[in-house]
Amino acid sequence: MEAAAADPVAPPPPAGWEEARSRAYAVGRAAALPVVTRPLVDLDGHTLAEPLATRTPLPAFPTASVDGWAVRGTGPWRIVGRVLAGGVPAPLTEDGTTVEIATGAMVPEGATTVLRVEESSRTPEGLVAGTPRPMPEWRLPGEEAAAGEELLPVGTPVDPAVIGLAASCGHDTLRVRRQPRAALLVFGDELLTAGPPGAGQVRDALGPAVPAWLRRYGCAVRPSDVVGPVADTLSAHVAALSAALTHADLVCTTGGTMHGPVDHLHPALEALGAEYVVNTVAVRPGFPMLLARVVGADGRIRFVAGLPGNPQSAILALVSLVAPLLAGLAGRPVPVLPQAVLAEPISGRGAFTHLALVRLDRVAGTVHPLRHVGSAMLRGLAGADGFAVIRPGVSGEPGDRVSVVPLPLLPGERGS
Ligand SMILES: Nc1nc2c(c(=O)[nH]1)N[C@H]1C(S)=C(S)[C@@H](COP(=O)(O)OP(=O)(O)OC[C@H]3O[C@@H](n4cnc5c(N)ncnc54)[C@H](O)[C@@H]3O)O[C@H]1N2
Numbered sequence: 540m541e542a543a544a545a546d547p548v549a550p551p552p553p554a555g556w557e558e559a560r561s562r563a564y565a566v567g568r569a570a571a572l573p574v575v576t577r578p579l580v581d582l583d584g585h586t587l588a589e590p591l592a593t594r595t596p597l598p599a600f601p602t603a604s605v606d607g608w609a610v611r612g613t614g615p616w617r618i619v620g621r622v623l624a625g626g627v628p629a630p631l632t633e634d635g636t637t638v639e640i641a642t643g644a645m646v647p648e649g650a651t652t653v654l655r656v657e658e659s660s661r662t663p664e665g666l667v668a669g670t671p672r673p674m675p676e677w678r679l680p681g682e683e684a685a686a687g688e689e690l691l692p693v694g695t696p697v698d699p700a701v702i703g704l705a706a707s708c709g710h711d712t713l714r715v716r717r718q719p720r721a722a723l724l725v726f727g728d729e730l731l732t733a734g735p736p737g738a739g740q741v742r743d744a745l746g747p748a749v750p751a752w753l754r755r756y757g758c759a760v761r762p763s764d765v766v767g768p769v770a771d772t773l774s775a776h777v778a779a780l781s782a783a784l785t786h787a788d789l790v791c792t793t794g795g796t797m798h799g800p801v802d803h804l805h806p807a808l809e810a811l812g813a814e815y816v817v818n819t820v821a822v823r824p825g826f827p828m829l830l831a832r833v834v835g836a837d838g839r840i841r842f843v844a845g846l847p848g849n850p851q852s853a854i855l856a857l858v859s860l861v862a863p864l865l866a867g868l869a870g871r872p873v874p875v876l877p878q879a880v881l882a883e884p885i886s887g888r889g890a891f892t893h894l895a896l897v898r899l900d901r902v903a904g905t906v907h908p909l910r911h912v913g914s915a916m917l918r919g920l921a922g923a924d925g926f927a928v929i930r931p932g933v934s935g936e937p938g939d940r941v942s943v944v945p946l947p948l949l950p951g952e953r954g955s
């Protein structure tokens with residue numbers, strides 16, 4: 540029997556959507572960005588490259604938690620001084636004495652308790668009287684953390700809460716992964732870059748939008764890193780990609796992912812010696828999305844994410860492939876998708892995963908499919924919180940728990 544000859548033009552089978560995400564994360568993790576030292580003010584959005592440990596016990600000294608009187612022995616007490624926050628007080632050496640103390644001040648050695656100012660009174664002789672509460676009114680050293688204790692693991696995203704904690708632990712700088720640098724090349728020289736569409740021309744909707752999404756995923760994108768429309772020739776595509784790859788860790792491209800007469804992305808990747816990580820994904824919409832890896836002459840690894848030209852499909856490729864890639868590059872854990880309950884049916888897409896635009900009802904914890912969700916449309920996306928994942932072979936029924944791929948929205952957007 541003769542073996543069937545391989546069809547030289549047959550496309551590779553598409554990767555499953557989950558598999559594509561795992562591969563994108565794994566190649567990013569294997570090429571994690573270099574570790575740098577940054578001052579606290581520049582840390583927001585970075586990722587810890589070392590565990591966050593406290594340099595001292597927290598608190599570092601016995602700290603009064605109320606304004607009042609640090610007393611020794613039983614009262615009434617004779618006033619021998621005052622302790623304000625910021626210094627080391629002299630010890631209280633004699634029973635029956637007290638010092639006035641401010642919240643946050645170091646409790647003097649020898650003090651037996653602290654009496655709240657509003658629960659104290661003065662005797663006619665000018666002594667302090669009152670009944671201290673049974674619970675201590677000061678914080679003990681190490682109550683929150685012991686010296687050297689690890690508070691957050693490697694891979695933790697740095698947010699304002701983490702920055703505040705790092706400062707309270709005595710850090711001036713932290714070791715973090717360098718922020719990824721991204722570039723965008725818009726393919727399709729028929730696109731309009733200003734004014735209303737018409738007469739066969741559409742506005743470039745991705746050149747203005749994709750950099751903003753990339754910044755929300757933590758990338759640095761300079762205005763000069765956004766280039767296009769690139770001329771519809773192979774040489775222009777190769778030149779634009781080569782230039783962008785010299786400084787970007789990730790180059791996103793839009794359009795040209797298929798094999799039409801002016802689709803030059805695949806031949807350009809071949810010319811650059813890129814290897815596919817993912818070449819088409821069994822997902823609707825967004826099927827032609829791709830991710831490729833380019834190893835430079837210097838050994839540095841860069842990535843090209845090919846976002847399909849249909850605008851909603853391009854964003855779908857961002858949330859599907861680029862988000863896990865960036866998590867890997869930053870050394871973060873695999874992104875875990877939140878779940879929600881479907882409020883209305885959503886059809887399946889046969890053997891493909893269906894990513895359906897949904898709005899989240901934050902009170903009910905349900906997701907609702909939107910209208911105007913064609914892959915060439917952006918109207919649905921502008922009201923969406925993310926995409927419900929309808930797995931291959933099934934349809935989504937009301938009451939089903941489904942994973943939701945979130946859009947990287949900020950607080951206050953979509954009414955949250
Ligand atoms: N024979 C086939 N043709 C197509 C298939 C297929 O399976 N067989 N798949 C379709 C799917 S699905 C998609 S998605 C697109 C992907 O095409 P490309 O990535 O090659 O993109 P283009 O052909 O350049 O453009 C597609 C579409 O999107 C518009 N576009 C492109 N860039 C932008 C932009 N920056 N802003 C707004 N709109 C943009 C462009 O005008 C086209 O209408 O291929 C299908 N074809």
Ligand code: MOO
Nearest residue numbers: 824825826852914
């Ligand atoms: O996958 Mo295309 O993105 O369906 O329009």
